[in-house]
Amino acid sequence: MTTLAPQAAPASTATMAQALNTALRDSLREDPTVHILGEDVGTLGGVFRITDGLAAEFGADRCLDTPLAEAGILGTAVGMAMYGLRPVVEMQFDAFAYPAFEQLVSHVARMRNRTAGRMPLPITIRIPYGGGIGGVEHHSDSSEAYYAHTPGLHVVTPGTVGDAYGLLRSAIASDDPVVFLEPKRLYWSKADWTPDAPVPALGKAVVRRPLTPGSGDTATLLTYGPSLPVCLEAAEAARAEGWDLSVVDLRSLVPFDDETVCAAVRATGRAVVVHESQGFAGVGAEIAARVSERCFHHLAAPVLRVTGFDIPYPPPMLERHHLPSVDRILDAVARLQWEQ
Amino acid sequence: MTVLDHPAAQTWPPDAHAPRRDPAPLLPDAEPVRVLGTKALAEADPELLRELYRRLVVGRRYNQQATTLTKQGSLAVYPSSTGQEACQIAAATALRATDWLFPSYRDTLAVVSRGVDPLEALTLLRGNAHSGYDPYEHRIAPLSTPLATQAPHAVGLAHAARLRGEDTVALALVGDGGTSEGDFHEALNFAGVLNAPVVFLVQNNGYAISVPLSKQSAAPTLAHKAVGYGIHGRLVDGNDAVAVHSVLSDAVAHARSGKGPVLVEAITYRLEAHTNADDAGRYRTPDEVAGWQQRDPLPLMERHLREAGVLGDAEVEQAAAEAEALADRMRAMFHVKPELDPLSLFTHVYAEPTPQLREQAAQLAAELAADAEAGAR
Ligand SMILES: Cc1ncc(C[n+]2csc(CCOP(=O)(O)OP(=O)(O)O)c2C)c(N)n1
Numbered sequence: 041m042t043t044l045a046p047q048a049a050p051a052s053t054a055t056m057a058q059a060l061n062t063a064l065r066d067s068l069r070e071d072p073t074v075h076i077l078g079e080d081v082g083t084l085g086g087v088f089r090i091t092d093g094l095a096a097e098f099g100a101d102r103c104l105d106t107p108l109a110e111a112g113i114l115g116t117a118v119g120m121a122m123y124g125l126r127p128v129v130e131m132q133f134d135a136f137a138y139p140a141f142e143q144l145v146s147h148v149a150r151m152r153n154r155t156a157g158r159m160p161l162p163i164t165i166r167i168p169y170g171g172g173i174g175g176v177e178h179h180s181d182s183s184e185a186y187y188a189h190t191p192g193l194h195v196v197t198p199g200t201v202g203d204a205y206g207l208l209r210s211a212i213a214s215d216d217p218v219v220f221l222e223p224k225r226l227y228w229s230k231a232d233w234t235p236d237a238p239v240p241a242l243g244k245a246v247v248r249r250p251l252t253p254g255s256g257d258t259a260t261l262l263t264y265g266p267s268l269p270v271c272l273e274a275a276e277a278a279r280a281e282g283w284d285l286s287v288v289d290l291r292s293l294v295p296f297d298d299e300t301v302c303a304a305v306r307a308t309g310r311a312v313v314v315h316e317s318q319g320f321a322g323v324g325a326e327i328a329a330r331v332s333e334r335c336f337h338h339l340a341a342p343v344l345r346v347t348g349f350d351i352p353y354p355p356p357m358l359e360r361h362h363l364p365s366v367d368r369i370l371d372a373v374a375r376l377q378w379e380q
Numbered sequence: 381m382t383v384l385d386h387p388a389a390q391t392w393p394p395d396a397h398a399p400r401r402d403p404a405p406l407l408p409d410a411e412p413v414r415v416l417g418t419k420a421l422a423e424a425d426p427e428l429l430r431e432l433y434r435r436l437v438v439g440r441r442y443n444q445q446a447t448t449l450t451k452q453g454s455l456a457v458y459p460s461s462t463g464q465e466a467c468q469i470a471a472a473t474a475l476r477a478t479d480w481l482f483p484s485y486r487d488t489l490a491v492v493s494r495g496v497d498p499l500e501a502l503t504l505l506r507g508n509a510h511s512g513y514d515p516y517e518h519r520i521a522p523l524s525t526p527l528a529t530q531a532p533h534a535v536g537l538a539h540a541a542r543l544r545g546e547d548t549v550a551l552a553l554v555g556d557g558g559t560s561e562g563d564f565h566e567a568l569n570f571a572g573v574l575n576a577p578v579v580f581l582v583q584n585n586g587y588a589i590s591v592p593l594s595k596q597s598a599a600p601t602l603a604h605k606a607v608g609y610g611i612h613g614r615l616v617d618g619n620d621a622v623a624v625h626s627v628l629s630d631a632v633a634h635a636r637s638g639k640g641p642v643l644v645e646a647i648t649y650r651l652e653a654h655t656n657a658d659d660a661g662r663y664r665t666p667d668e669v670a671g672w673q674q675r676d677p678l679p680l681m682e683r684h685l686r687e688a689g690v691l692g693d694a695e696v697e698q699a700a701a702e703a704e705a706l707a708d709r710m711r712a713m714f715h716v717k718p719e720l721d722p723l724s725l726f727t728h729v730y731a732e733p734t735p736q737l738r739e740q741a742a743q744l745a746a747e748l749a750a751d752a753e754a755g756a757r
Pocket residue numbers: 079108132136139486525526527554555556557558559585587588589650654
């Protein structure tokens with residue numbers, strides 16, 4: 041996908057927010073059918089500044105401040121996509137995307153199917169999601185399971201600065217609707233960012249931390265988005281226990297990369313799925329089931345899940361008790377060692 | 381006769397297919413209603429005027445202190461209503477104790493004006509719980525963050541009260557941006573169809589975060605939105621505390637007497653940024669803000685009441701002292717770190733916790749015990 045290489049000269053280090061901004065800018069420059077719309081995306085540049093400077097550079101029509109109505113925003117995007125545009129919609133926060141749920145599940149997700157392929161909808165729906173930033177009620181939901189459960193939607197979420205750029209480019213280039221979940225607590229995370237790094241295709245997981253050859257391959261952590269750094273930290277901490285953990289960053293929940301995941305799990309025979317959204321009927325349940333179905337004979341222990349509790353997202357002062365922590369992940373890894 | 385007691389308002393229920401209501405009496409006045417600076421001020425009860433002034437002063441201090449608390453890290457976030465105090469206090473003073481208030485996240489001052497303890501009103505924004513006060517004790521729904529979603533609740537509650545034979549009125553507070561949401565329109569429509577005793581107060585402060593009203597709505601005024609739903613629209617100067625109190629009181633009386641719902645648009649201005657985390661300099665000019673500072677509800681009221689001989693130095697000093705006392709109390713309250721029980725996470729998810737929640741609570745309890753032991757060692 042070389043055509044998607046970034047055109048803006050990026051800084052040597054960038055935040056995830058800057059990488060997303062650059063991806064939007066490059067897409068707008070390259071393709072005149074790309075249009076951004078959402079609340080406060082124009083003059084303000086979005087409450088997280090992801091669209092900063094885009095209205096100034098491309099005009100208010102290409103980066104449109106809309107009235108405050110999520111169903112209206114997404115429904116309007118449907119009509120725009122029907123007529124040849126490639127809308128990129130910003131939902132201000134996870135829980136404020138719910139008014140648009142009707143448009144999403146009743147139309148966006150199934151228009152291709154309803155029209156026997158005649159009316160595809162290339163819409164990207166960007167949603168800042170997840171907790172850990174001290175946000176008050178309705179600012180910290182992890183809504184991926186609702187979207188992943190809806191056939192017809194791609195669901196992707198970057199865990200690194202580079203992937204934020206690459207996945208967003210691929211999402212905008214996709215001819216299908218993509219729910220693009222931005223882990224808001226990683227917006228300000230920084231990394232070296234090589235502009236010519238290959239752009240990941242949608243649907244490909246990546247082994248973010250490989251096993252160290254000969255060091256005892258203990259377990260595989262399967263995770264995505266906001267939980268990726270926590271898992272990497274847990275893997276580092278696990279060394280002290282003499283454990284070697286590989287970490288798989290799923291990146292794309294739909295489509296799901298069984299191949300990469302199963303290869304990584306077979307290498308260790310043990311797996312822990314980690315995500316911060318509620319565990320019950322969550323994405324982790326699907327992953328655990330898939331791994332069990334495909335890797336049963338390779339597994340030395342059941343697939344475990346470390347997730348948020350099955351409660352409405354707590355107020356900021358208590359959120360640390362809810363979110364998966366390094367300790368909880370290490371406890372799960374310890375439970376997997378039952379036969380040794 | 382005001383537009384609110386026009387006879388057309390009382391033809392209910394209408395015939396199928398006949399025009400349901402005469403639109404003319406539903407239309408708001410061409411100009412926002414004002415009392416300060418007009419002859420009507422002389423007719424107002426001086427006691428009421430002094431009371432409104434006192435509440436304005438205390439309300440302003442409350443806003444300032446809450447913003448300071450965010451700077452000190454004692455409040456997670458505060459959406460200030462500085463500049464909008466007249467609307468906030470009228471929301472409280474126009475209601476009876478038996479009425480209900482349905483506030484948005486910017487309406488903590490309205491909540492406090494209705495008698496809720498400042499600490500309880502600010503628990504959501506402080507970050508220790510989702511709602512600090514008991515909704516039934518105060519007849520105030522929890523502060524709603526998803527915009528306009530509380531408006532249909534107000535309609536339903538008002539309808540239920542009417543079904544019970546009570547004369548309760550529900551007041552829903554919505555921002556100008558919130559009027560674009562589907563829930564707002566559905567609420568107005570239900571209110572009209574059910575003839576529910578509900579009042580909607582739109583605090584039009586000019587902006588939804590960065591988006592000015594001109595990009596929000598092409599309606600002649602937001603009050604005009606009422607007409608399409610067959611309900612009464614009223615337009616008031618939101619910086620004139622006496623006018624807001626009077627228009628809102630009339631609207632509440634109208635709804636209470638069974639004449640139907642009312643939508644009041646109060647034209648006001650948010651003098652501070654959207655929240656302490658917002659940079660208002662990105663979307664509005666200092667000149668614009670300075671212009672509105674000239675119409676700040678507080679000095680406006682003080683000047684007119686002094687001119688009318690209703691207010692003197694003694695009252696002004698007394699109000700200032702009361703405001704300072706509130707600020708002191710707030711500082712003292714927030715000085716004390718809240719003690720929160722992590723296990724409370726599981727207590728109110730269901731009436732009876734599910735087996736899964738019991739298991740998770742036990743897991744957390746074990747973790748906490750292990751941490752405590754490690755800490756003691
Ligand atoms: C359904 C929903 N969408 C988006 C938001 C994010 N948001 C919070 S406040 C705000 C602007 C609200 O403007 P307005 O209704 O005019 O009220 P004001 O802030 O001016 O009091 C937005 C977009 C939200 N809280 N709820």
